[in-house]
Amino acid sequence: MTLKVVGLAEIEAVATRKLVFDAVRTALVAHAEGRTTMPQPIALWFADAEGDCHVKAGHLAGSSHFAVKVASGFYRNAERGLPTNSGLVLVLDATTGVPAAVLADEGWLTAWRTAAAGALVTHALTPADVDEVAVFGTGLQARLQVEWLAELRPLSRVRVCGRRSEAVRQLCADLATAGLKAEPATAAEAAATPCVITATPSTSPLAPAEAFSAAVQHVTGIGTDLPGKAELPPGLFANATTIATDDHDQCLAHGDFGNAVRAGVVGADADVSAGLVLRDGVPDRSGLTIADLTGVGVADAAVATAVFTHLG
């Protein structure tokens, strides 16, 4: 077995935003069309270390390769001077099952595919003339969601809402470096912005439904990647005319969509596949649109396969 191990520098040289956007769009559309294999993920918890590890696998029908992704989040790593997230993606031959490469991406491919999925779906669901966006959260993914969205449409103003003012200021500075006009905002100010993105590890709604003003036209939640998490108030879903999910079962199991269904606000069949929105446009934007994205293994598979096939 010749197992190629590909380091981050080599991955970064190949994984352009265009490559990641194309792969994730293809994966979401294929998933919506039922042309994917995506088993239930594995999750392990490590209570003492405050850590978790997920394993996601996926295959797009007809693709030469499939992928198994291992992603860890250990929340006391900062005390050790280590990044919270780590992991790798294994690429395997779909004709022989033989491992072809380990993409030692240190969690970046997950970060990028999450950014791409969020940006693609946010862009598709937000009216074209909207150029103001608010983001809840101050971590890496909050920054990437905004930066990648800015690749798809001009953003005149970014509001940043977070619990730690220092982190808010840092994100504003980082976004300024990327050429974006960003400013700190209260939750009320953020929830009065036409386009709202939530990118936090929150386990309870970031604001009550009443806090969201009529000015809000679209909300994308990307933080509910695990059971027990919650970002959007269930009541907000009562105003939605389109609810897009990246995977119906997964969002029902642990997304804000599932939280809203369990709260009795919407029915379990109220969602539409995010891939169909990307392919066909928004079914109904007469009211609020909401995207609930929990992260799908087929996006990991598509990005990893694209990176692998573009390596020298």
Next chain:
Amino acid sequence: MTLKVVGLAEIEAVATRKLVFDAVRTALVAHAEGRTTMPQPIALWFADAEGDCHVKAGHLAGSSHFAVKVASGFYRNAERGLPTNSGLVLVLDATTGVPAAVLADEGWLTAWRTAAAGALVTHALTPADVDEVAVFGTGLQARLQVEWLAELRPLSRVRVCGRRSEAVRQLCADLATAGLKAEPATAAEAAATPCVITATPSTSPLAPAEAFSAAVQHVTGIGTDLPGKAELPPGLFANATTIATDDHDQCLAHGDFGNAVRAGVVGADADVSAGLVLRDGVPDRSGLTIADLTGVGVADAAVATAVFTHLG
């Protein structure tokens, strides 16, 4: 991230039978005592390529590392001159979640932990004076089950029963090379041997319950690693006074134990944990004893961690 990739030669130098036996015994006992984390495995199927891929993960409480194992079986690989099975084991730090090593074992660690689990449990359940064993199956695992059992007790005679006479002769020759007296046998002859091991990919019972004579004291089935497989006739379980399973839920879902439960022959609570048999001995050997082993991720984790910690 410094990701160590360990090839088969280096693994073989460290993974002695003693190391594997010790790790698997520890894992089975810990699993029986509830001191393990072992989520449901992931399975992917590739219909066109006649392939499947499993991902198993596990952690023993208190262990420094955990493991994620990827194992493929692609049944048309022989046409390409490739082995049917391949895979690798990823070892991760249980305190930080950081990937520590890729054990590029080409499927051998799985083969060895399966051999060790089978041999340990077969040995524990078979009366000490029994030295005749029959094996159904002629593949690698059939050979390993016998060879590893021979490490634990003397075997005076081995009967080999398989569908292809050439493969049966080859296995007898291979076992002779290992110092064992082996001979071809019919199913009736095999099913009249005091200790019977089945190691096949069969999807229906290898012989009817009536074919097993009163001379049979113990049967170990190790082939039902996936839904849809079956080796032992459900009726055989009616004669069993001890039924040992490596994982209750897994054996209920897709082991021969589950097949017997669904056939109404035994109750779903009729089994005892194989780890408890290893720890405490056989609860009741007044009748037939049966072991149903489907392969557990915690054994993978224990072996991989032991190999990793013994590397230079």
